[in-house]
Amino acid sequence: MTEDVLRVNDLSTRFFTTEGQINAVSSLDLRIERGEIFGIVGESGSGKSVTARSVMNLIESPGEITSGEIWYRNRDLVAEVEDDYPDAVDGEFVDLLELPDDLRRSLRGTSFSMIFQDPESSFNSTLTVGEQLAEAVEVQRRASANPRSTRARTREYSLGNYLLSSVLPSQRYVSEASRERAIELLEMVGIPDPVERADEYPHEYSGGMLQRAMIAQALAGEPDVLVADEPTTALDVTIQAQVLDLLDDLQERTGMTILLITHNLGVIARMCDRVGVMYAGEIVERGRLEDVFDEHVHPYTEGLLGSVPDLERAGDRLQPIPGNVPSLIDAEMDDRCYFADRCPKAMETCLEHPPEYDAGGSDRHQARCVLAEIDYEEGRALPADYFGDTERPAGDKHADPDRTEDDVEPERTRSVVDDSGGDRR
Amino acid sequence: MSSGQPLVRVEELQKYFWEQDSILDRLLGAEPVPVRAVDGVSFDIYRGETLGLVGESGCGKSTAGETLLRLQEPTDGHVEFDEHDVYELAGSELTEFRRDAQVVFQDPFSSLDPRMTIGEIVRQPLDVHNVDTVEKRRERVRELLERVGLSADQLDRYPHEFSGGQRQRIGIARALALEPEFLVLDEPTSALDVSVQAQVLNLLDELQAEFDLTYLLISHDLSVIRHICDRVAVMYLGEIVEIGPVEAIFEEPKHPYTEALLESVPRATTDERERDRETISGDVPSPRDPPSGCRFRTRCPKVIPPDDVEIDQEEYRAIMDLRERIERRDISLESVGEDGGFEFVDGAVSETDLPAFVTALKTRVIDRTLAPEHDEVVEEALAELASSNWERAADVLSSRYESVCERRRPELGEESHPAACHLHDDAEESIRR
Numbered sequence: 015m016t017e018d019v020l021r022v023n024d025l026s027t028r029f030f031t032t033e034g035q036i037n038a039v040s041s042l043d044l045r046i047e048r049g050e051i052f053g054i055v056g057e058s059g060s061g062k063s064v065t066a067r068s069v070m071n072l073i074e075s076p077g078e079i080t081s082g083e084i085w086y087r088n089r090d091l092v093a094e095v096e097d098d099y100p101d102a103v104d105g106e107f108v109d110l111l112e113l114p115d116d117l118r119r120s121l122r123g124t125s126f127s128m129i130f131q132d133p134e135s136s137f138n139s140t141l142t143v144g145e146q147l148a149e150a151v152e153v154q155r156r157a158s159a160n161p162r163s164t165r166a167r168t169r170e171y172s173l174g175n176y177l178l179s180s181v182l183p184s185q186r187y188v189s190e191a192s193r194e195r196a197i198e199l200l201e202m203v204g205i206p207d208p209v210e211r212a213d214e215y216p217h218e219y220s221g222g223m224l225q226r227a228m229i230a231q232a233l234a235g236e237p238d239v240l241v242a243d244e245p246t247t248a249l250d251v252t253i254q255a256q257v258l259d260l261l262d263d264l265q266e267r268t269g270m271t272i273l274l275i276t277h278n279l280g281v282i283a284r285m286c287d288r289v290g291v292m293y294a295g296e297i298v299e300r301g302r303l304e305d306v307f308d309e310h311v312h313p314y315t316e317g318l319l320g321s322v323p324d325l326e327r328a329g330d331r332l333q334p335i336p337g338n339v340p341s342l343i344d345a346e347m348d349d350r351c352y353f354a355d356r357c358p359k360a361m362e363t364c365l366e367h368p369p370e371y372d373a374g375g376s377d378r379h380q381a382r383c384v385l386a387e388i389d390y391e392e393g394r395a396l397p398a399d400y401f402g403d404t405e406r407p408a409g410d411k412h413a414d415p416d417r418t419e420d421d422v423e424p425e426r427t428r429s430v431v432d433d434s435g436g437d438r439r
Numbered sequence: 440m441s442s443g444q445p446l447v448r449v450e451e452l453q454k455y456f457w458e459q460d461s462i463l464d465r466l467l468g469a470e471p472v473p474v475r476a477v478d479g480v481s482f483d484i485y486r487g488e489t490l491g492l493v494g495e496s497g498c499g500k501s502t503a504g505e506t507l508l509r510l511q512e513p514t515d516g517h518v519e520f521d522e523h524d525v526y527e528l529a530g531s532e533l534t535e536f537r538r539d540a541q542v543v544f545q546d547p548f549s550s551l552d553p554r555m556t557i558g559e560i561v562r563q564p565l566d567v568h569n570v571d572t573v574e575k576r577r578e579r580v581r582e583l584l585e586r587v588g589l590s591a592d593q594l595d596r597y598p599h600e601f602s603g604g605q606r607q608r609i610g611i612a613r614a615l616a617l618e619p620e621f622l623v624l625d626e627p628t629s630a631l632d633v634s635v636q637a638q639v640l641n642l643l644d645e646l647q648a649e650f651d652l653t654y655l656l657i658s659h660d661l662s663v664i665r666h667i668c669d670r671v672a673v674m675y676l677g678e679i680v681e682i683g684p685v686e687a688i689f690e691e692p693k694h695p696y697t698e699a700l701l702e703s704v705p706r707a708t709t710d711e712r713e714r715d716r717e718t719i720s721g722d723v724p725s726p727r728d729p730p731s732g733c734r735f736r737t738r739c740p741k742v743i744p745p746d747d748v749e750i751d752q753e754e755y756r757a758i759m760d761l762r763e764r765i766e767r768r769d770i771s772l773e774s775v776g777e778d779g780g781f782e783f784v785d786g787a788v789s790e791t792d793l794p795a796f797v798t799a800l801k802t803r804v805i806d807r808t809l810a811p812e813h814d815e816v817v818e819e820a821l822a823e824l825a826s827s828n829w830e831r832a833a834d835v836l837s838s839r840y841e842s843v844c845e846r847r848r849p850e851l852g853e854e855s856h857p858a859a860c861h862l863h864d865d866a867e868e869s870i871r872r
Binding site: 057058207209210220222223250251252253254255256258259277278279280281282283284285303304307308317318319320321322323324325326331332333334335336338339 | 495496602604605632633634635636637638640641644659661662663665666689699700701702703704705706707708709711712716718719720722723764769770771774
């Protein structure tokens with residue numbers, strides 16, 4: 015199983031805000047193999063969720079995918095689109111960004127599915143869980159019956175239908191078959207008594223069960239690629255362990271590919287075959303799990319691992335990374351290694367933006383850091399105050415780029431991109 | 440560290456929140472329902488130590504923290520701070536307590552007033568308690584900001600100009616303004632990224648050494664607890680199930696819940712995928728109607744069968760789960776069996792259909808084969824369900840399988856590392872004799 019199912023080349027996603035252009039994802043390359051679990055780990059504001067949403071085509075204004083290609087391997091899709099969009103086809107691959115929106119939308123659910131962080135806000139609280147699953151099933155069924163037209167799908171949901179369904183309970187499920195499939199799906203994700211649970215509303219579910227139901231909904235269309243964006247962040251540890259077991263088990267049974275986005279290194283270690291570490295919109299280090307956890311080259315990866323308190327041993331002092339996640343505002347980003355201002359091993363060479371180097375370990379191991387090529391030399395180190403005030407641990411203030419990104423903490427999305435000056439150079 | 444008089448002594452603290460308690464509910468004759476957020480917890484916090492309070496969401500750890508600071512009025516119980524009963528304090532004594540005990544909240548985004556500059560925020564406690572002259576207060580604010588790693592010339596800025604980690608530092612500076620002895624840290628780092636979390640944890644460590652602070656750290660993150668606590672109390676559904684020195688809790692957990700918690704945390708190492716994990720099933724029950732006896736028994740992987748019953752733990756678990764569902768009447772009998780199921784006449788399945796009904800129901804509710812003697816009892820109970828006889832069905836099971844875990848509430852002992860679990864009863868009793 016070594017064929018790539020997804021090839022992302024040179025993807026850039028930007029947000030055009032009143033504070034300036036924000037480079038949430040810049041020139042990102044990604045190869046995901048069929049049947050693997052690929053993890054993206056990073057702090058809030060590193061661009062990991064935006065990457066996921068770009069793949070899903072869920073970027074909304076003021077965001078925009080400004081360049082790049084997303085090649086998706088699917089022979090059926092190739093056959094379907096090669097006449098109309100010859101430019102978008104290359105062998106068995108289709109460039110999703112070349113396809114029109116409605117076609118891309120029809121891939122959602124059947125080829126790509128996504129589960130979100132917060133199950134409580136991802137369900138409609140006025141419909142039963144069973145109905146919402148049946149709805150997903152129904153959309154998939156119509157999509158596969160009538161793949162090219164997206165209009166036909168909405169025709170059956172008329173206003174009359176809606177009104178009827180609010181008075182007649184028998185009308186609530188689109189069809190008996192979809193109801194049964196919904197119950198099957200609930201059973202598949204390990205919800206006890208799926209028959210009873212299907213008729214309950216989301217508020218009657220616990221957080222863990224809702225997350226299971228969301229996984230069921232995502233799997234309704236038997237997708238090739240499941241994008242899981244912080245699937246367990248809102249859950250308690252005992253429930254998190256259950257949900258991770260479930261995902262692992264489902265992946266094994268269906269052979270689907272999972273792109274797992276998380277800030278939790280433990281979850282990455284538990285689930286992933288390969289992992290990419292994101293920082294400031296780029297993957298700074300990638301490789302097999304062992305490469306990144308044990309043989310890491312990039313000082314950021316080291317800092318990230320050093321920041322996690324050890325559960326097995328009582329703590330020495332933690333080794334945090336000084337400073338904060340950088341601003342991603344275009345005007346503030348110099349053409350250098352974006353981590354250099356926080357890096358304990360910054361050298362003169364780091365003032366040039368590094369390419370990805372091969373970095374020992376397995377042949378998949380790459381790092382965007384000159385240390386992969388040369389050893390650290392004190393003599394060439396940048397003076398400690400080279401970046402001025404920004405070096406002072408957390409004493410500076412950086413813009414919080416999270417306004418444009420739903421990330422780890424929901425509260426963060428409310429915070430404002432700061433524009434009141436300070437240490438801007 | 441755990442010698443001498445405790446600074447804070449919590450005894451049988453209870454905090455219930457009441458539902459259906461409005462005047463309208465009273466007029467309609469509805470009984471108020473207590474939500475037992477904190478249900479009789481006792482612990483001591485000694486001077487200079489950090490006690491961790493760990494548990495899943497909804498277990499009452501934050502409520503316990505707020506109640507012992509008297510930010511909530513308790514339903515019952517006592518809290519002594521420096522040998523004074525906190526709930527009896529009034530006047531200047533209460534004011535003094537408010538100065539000596541401070542709190543840092545979880546969410547640095549909503550716990551700072553967006554319309555005040557950070558200078559004003561940190562100075563506010565000084566103003567309220569009228570400490571020193573205005574000039575000295577300003578000086579103190581600068582000092583505090585510098586101490587927590589911010590720059591003093593930032594004091595005219597507003598909270599929104601700071602990142603999460605910096606705001607949490609502001610919250611800490613505010614809590615330190617009055618030179619308290621005791622700090623309740625309510626999930627101080629759970630809204631932060633790991634690298635920033637590490638900075639804040641290191642800061643808290645330094646401050647404790649520098650100002651002789653005593654901490655109560657409330658957290659759901661076991662690795663944070665392990666990192667900075669001296670002793671740990673594990674809470675489940677409003678009760679403390681185990682308390683002891685941090686090493687003992689992590690190396691030799693006694694309570695099955697503590698074990699399960701530790702097992703569930705994914706480790707950030709490459710061995711993680713191969714690690715043998717024993718996770719627990721099910722969700723935390725509602726604190727409105729907590730299980731009798733041991734509250735963890737509904738999920739416990741080590742629940743104790745009666746002495747005279749020989750049974751495999753997994754089979755026992757399955758039967759206990761079934762019994763609970765019968766007690767909750769949480770099985771829809773109408774949908775048993777293929778298409779349309781069985782016909783219920785006057786709430787009962789006809790005599791001829793009975794064996795088929797029992798078999799169909801059994802495959803649905805029990806997902807493993809039971810040993811013959813237990814199979815028999817289960818079938819007997821399910822046969823009662825065929826005539827919608829829920830109570831009889833539950834009785835059949837409970838008369839045979841009632842566990843000590845549901846009859847008696849396990850007590851938390853007095854020794855240095857007690858666990859509230861019947862598995863450890865014997866040891867305790869033999870010590871007493």
